[in-house]
Amino acid sequence: MDKQAIFTQVSQIEERIGDLYTELGGLKEQIVQLIEENTRLVMENQNLREQLKKLSRTEEGKHVRKRSEEAGGEGYDNLTRLYNEGFHICNVHYGSLRSDGDCLFCLSFLNK
Numbered sequence: 001m002d003k004q005a006i007f008t009q010v011s012q013i014e015e016r017i018g019d020l021y022t023e024l025g026g027l028k029e030q031i032v033q034l035i036e037e038n039t040r041l042v043m044e045n046q047n048l049r050e051q052l053k054k055l056s057r058t059e060e061g062k063h064v065r066k067r068s069e070e071a072g073g074e075g076y077d078n079l080t081r082l083y084n085e086g087f088h089i090c091n092v093h094y095g096s097l098r099s100d101g102d103c104l105f106c107l108s109f110l111n112k
């Protein structure tokens with residue numbers, strides 16, 4: 001048994017594990033960014049729906065108004081769902097992952 005060869009092999013494996021660990025960390029960061037971007041897009045989409053709702057309120061009649069109010073309730077539910085999934089819905093941390101439990105800004109926004 002060549003002890004030096006075994007030691008060299010273990011050292012090489014250790015180095016490869018270190019590289020993989022670094023790579024994994026990078027991927028994890030990218031996933032967080034993608035999730036946050038996706039959340040911001042969901043929120044932006046909802047903001048646009050709200051704008052559309054306001055527009056249709058001013059420009060159209062009762063039918064549209066009724067449909068818009070239903071959409072508004074749906075929007076609130078979406079925000080509540082996002083918050084419960086662990087994202088900020090407040091203007092302060094808009095769309096980023098909540099890492100420290102509840103956020104007072106978000107909660108005050110939900111209770112409006």
Ligand SMILES: [Zn+2]
Pocket residue numbers: 088089090092093094103104105106
């Ligand atoms: Zn927040």
